[in-house]
Structures are given as C-alpha cells and as structure tokens.
Amino acid sequence: MALTGIEIFKLLPKTNCGECGVPTCLAFAMNLAAAKAELTACPHVSDEAKEKLSEASAPPILPATIGVGDRALKIGGETVMFRHEKRFENPPGLAILVSDSMDDAEVDARLKRFKTLEYERVGLTLRPDLIAIKADSGDAAKFEALVNKVKGKSDGGIILMSDNPDILAAGLKASADRKPLLYAATKDNLDSVANLAKENDCPVAVKASGLEELASLTEKLTAAGLKNIVIDSGARTVRQALEDQIIIRSTALNKKYRPLGFPSIVFPGEMTDNPMKEAVIASMFLAKYAGIIVLSDFQGESLFPLLVERLNIYTDPQRPLATKQGIYEINNPDENAPLMVTSNFSLTYFIVSGEIENSKVPSYLYVKDTEGLSVMTSWAAGKFSADIIGPAILKSGITDKIKHQKLIIPGYIAAESGSLEEEMPGWEIMVGPRDAANLTPYLKTWKA
C-alpha cells in the first residue's frame, strides 16, 4: 500500500536540515507522497527507512525489461486507467511465434518477416519487438537448436515458452546473455523456474488459472527476490481476457495491490483460429492494457495496422507527435508544381499529404516546424505567422526546385497573405481551402 505523507514523515530523520531542498521533513514527506520528490534527495535517511519507503514508493505496476542493449523492451510502469488522465507509458511488445515443431522453411519465413517488416512514420521506426520460441516437440536439444538459430538470425528480444524447467534451461543455455523472458512459471514448476530466472537474472512470466492463483504465485516469486515479472491470468476467451486486463490494472492502481502490479502477456492466437480475428483481438489488447502481445503469426497487412495503432494510443496526449520540417515531394512534382505550406503537427501533415496524394496532382508541401501545433493553434500562438513562414520558405531551397513564385497557404491563415507578400518580395500568395478535404478540386484547377 502507498504510504501517506504522515506515515512517510514518521520514517524520516525529522531534523529539518533542509538539505533535500525543502525547509522541513514534513514538507519533504508530503512531496514524496505526491511523487514530486525522490527519497535519494535526503542524505540522512536510515537504511531501514529507505527499505520501507522504497518498497512503498515503488510504482504500482512494476516495469519489466526483456532483452539487452538497443532492442531491450521495457514494459509496465503504467500509472493510469485512461490515457487522457496522463498518458500510457510503455508500448506493449509485439511478438511473433516460432515453434520447434515447425519446419525450417516456416521458421525462416517468420524470422524474415520479423526482420524486414518495419515502417518509418513521423521519424520513428515501427517494428515488432520479440520472438516467442515455443517448445512443442518436447525435445530439449531441438529447442536449444532453434533458440540458437533465432539468436543468430535476429537481435530481437526472446521469449522462451515451455512449462518444463529442463527445456527452459536448455533454451537458456543458448540465450541467457540475451535476457529472455521465461514463459512460464506455473503452480507446478514455480520453484524450479524461479531458480532459473534468478540464476540467469532473467525476466519471468507467471501463468495461472485465474487472478487469485496468479496473485499467490507472484507473491512467491517476489518472496524469492524476483522483480522482473510478467503475468498471464490464463484467460483464453475474449471477454474474460479483457475483464482480467481491466481488473489487473485497476486493482494495482486503485487498490495498490502489489501481487497484480506487473505488466501482462496475452495470446490472441489462443482465442481464435482465424488470423484476421486474431489481429482484431490484438488491437483490443493494445488499447486495453497488455504488456506483451504474442501473435501466432503476422504479415504486413496485420502488423502494420497494429504498429500504427500502438503508436497512436501511446502518444502522450500532452505532447502531440510532430513531423520533421522540410520540403515534401508528393506525386513526383516538377518545376511547375504547386507549393503549399502547412504546420508540422503530425496529424495535419498526414491529412494534408494524404489529400494531396489522393488528388494525384504533383505537388510540393513545405512543412514548417510549429512545435507540433496545428495550423490554427500555432498561428494563434504566433508560431505560424508571415515573418516566420516567409524566411523559412526562402531559405528552404525550394526556389531551386520550382520556376514560379507562388505559395498556397492554408485558408485558416488567410490574414497572413498581405504580410507574406511583404516578407517574400515578388511572390504571389494564394489562399487555399480551409479544410484539406477540399484540396483536390483546388489543386486540379491550380495553374502555375
């Protein structure tokens, strides 16, 4: 349970030395309770108090890390039920499944998809995170060979899937240095799997049948000193799985119930045989609280929408995504193509560039850095006015690409056209439509 300010105060030195930056221990305690301060700011706190406090001040949903280096995946650490309350912190990992009973060609094809299916969007690389390696054959040597193969062909994070500790140990022999997630400790093998996780300093997943059992198992793992934990309630129907996701998060956040305060792992492929349906179920788990989503397989047509949805849902509502400033060439423009300017709010960019593409009119779009604000907002904030747009366009290098001197501005900033003509001598400023949806007819009749 989280401590109140007064409870924390009782554990502090009560010297009011002020070295933490606030004048009294009480004020510091209140800041700690509100998560506005770190305990390390107090140089005099006792070790005993430190232990009690760090336990109490740990985030209600612990983070877990799978893998190492650049591809290490951090999940969990969530603080809200609804993204508008603050933001969702760590996007869930997406995994593709391979099994030691699949033939080589199938495994190779999946590893190839894992490697090649990545997408650029708003300056970010969207790609899957994990490869789940399932021991179906029951043969430890075969499993180990597959783990070695996966390791050699990919730097993605690894999930080792078996309920047999000996087989997990064989997989670990090949991949312990990659800090794979062990899936899973169950009520029947808990001690052995916990030992493996401890010896190899690996994250471990717990699978239970139901939330009560899940909580009792994580308590055992925590008691064994493990913290890097991922949980599976065992639900394999869509309704029960959603309900469990909601209850896990809400119990952890609203009741500060530690035994369920871990990121979760889900298997939509175990809820349907239809790959299309599986992708739709995965889309539900992206919005509702999964920490890792293991897909039985994916293709470009299913992975791409999931990756973009994940990007959308995990965008910080207070910090809209922005597109890079610069000249964007759409539909192969030549020197007579129209030139438009817009803001760098990523949504503005996607909608405007999408409409230009739809119009099939070869065009240049100059995207001005407006700190991620939309046209109207940035204009109102003085970040998208003539004295800013004019010089930026003249310096952008666009004059080497076009023969004419005509600039189309968004209808919403029509008021800037006069000042822009002053900022850009010799240019004709043309007022485009207010709504990007009306760009097609506008562009079709535009003449250089």
Next chain:
Amino acid sequence: MPFEIPKTAYSGKIKEIKLGKGDKAVTIGGETAYPFYLFEGEMPNLPKIAMEIYDTPPEEWPEAALEPFAGVADDPVAWAQKCINDYGAEMICLQMLSTDPNGIDRGADEAAQVVKKVADAIDVPLIVWGTANHDKDTEVLRAAAELCQDKSLILGPVEEANHKKIGAAAIGYKHTVVASTPIDINLAKQLNILLGNLGVSDDLLATDPTVSSIGYGIEYCYSVMERMRMAALTQQDDKLQFPIICNVAKEVWKTKEAKISEAEDPKMGDAKKRGILLEAMSATVLLLAGADVLIMRHPEAIKLVREMITDLTAK
C-alpha cells in the same frame, strides 16, 4: 493477501433511444458501465453496425471495398437491399456524397428523392448523412426530413452552424438528430444543450464526436469518447449521456494505407486484408471507447466486429 476488485462508482446511465420504426426498429444506449465492463454494469443493447451506401457511384474506392457491391454501386436502392439481404445489415447509412458543393453538387430536392426511394424500399432504420457543408446539408436534410416525414430517419451531421434549421425540421417530422462536433467534449456538450433548448427531445438525439481512422488521429476521438463516457456515467453529466454514432468507414478507406497495393509497397502486405483490418481494428478501438453505432463498409470487417461484440458479451 486476498484482493478486492475495485468498483467504479457509477452514478449515471446512457440514454436509451429507439432508431427507426416498426419490427426492425433498433434500440441503442442504456449502458450503466464503461464499454464492455460487464463485471461492473450492463449493456442492455449491444452496439449496432449500420452499413453505408452512397447516393452516387463512389469513384475513389479501392477495389477491395467495391468488390462486395459489384453491380449495385450505381443504384442506392439495390445497394441497400444487398446490404440487408446478403450481409445482414441491421441499419443503413445513406451517404449523400452527390450533394457535395465541391463535387457533383446535386440539388436538395433531387437528393431527397433518392432518400425517399431508399427509405421506401427498406424497413431497417435509415441514417442520412450529408457532406458536412453547413448550408448544403441544411437544404438536403430539411428536404429529406419533409419528404420522408413518416420514416423516422436519423439525420446527420447536425452542427452548431445549422442545428436550428435541421433541428426544427427533425422536430417537425419526428426524425432523430445526430449532433456532430469536432473532437471536443465541451463542444459536444454545448451542442447537445443547444439542441435540447431548441426542443429536440432526449429520445431523438444521438451524438457524433467526429472520428478518424488508425493512423489519422484515432487517439483523439478515442480519448474524447472515453471522457464523454466518464462524464456521463460517473459525473452525472446528463448532457453527455447520449448514445454515440461513429461514421468511421469512410475515414478508413480514404487513407493511402488502405489503398496502396502490395505491388507498390510489399511490406504493407495484402491490400484487401489490410483495408479490412484497418476498418475492423479502428471500429474495435471505437467500440472500446463507447461507440453505440458504427457506420461501416466492408462485409468482412463487419463480420469481424460483430464477432468481437459477440465474444465480448458472451455469457
């Protein structure tokens, strides 16, 4: 340590409204908990899917979206009947694309005749959706409201700029109004109040928060809808307790990601499946945020979303 499942403190309920008339009328709303939080409350009426048809043959659709409607895309009546008979549509949404002043700009009276023909030919509820041009929608929806006065149509989008004129026609001829605002909870509430003041009764009002596709700002409408449900259910904000209608299909299928062929960009995979998944996933995200009616297009996307609704509410 045993655990206690936290319960959300609900104090409100989404208003229940009836769409259409007769045996095939549809009731929506009535929720007493967040979407699919069935361990906390009820969803007495499952979310419904309206299939969209167009009053003029669509030009920019990818092949995957046109294929299921081959042979009927130039005949709104046949199209609507195909949706009902072949694809089991419980509702139809007639998109009045031909009336767009930036496009064909068909006159209001002629457009209303098409609405009448479709309304006469079907017995499921009919949503009539304009082009979000205030003046033109006013003419078209008023004409349709008058011509179809015994049909209990659902008219949208009704925006602040034209709510009085369309609202008055809806009141006069007993149609349902869809109050449409641009992704903003305060504007949504404001328009619901204005329509209430005008005399639109609560059982003839639904709300459209303006939705978009995955990749095109779905997170904004997702959060606005979640906030609307929160205000409606936990803060007794009765001006936000109206059922939500999401006109999502056209937003999905106009994106380049739904259109681009696999040959052009092999990493994007099969174009048909991708379009279907973008539609079904966008719809699923909106369902989780509180959609009561989804306006959808592709029969296979609809099938997937219907299955999700069934699974999410399975006993």
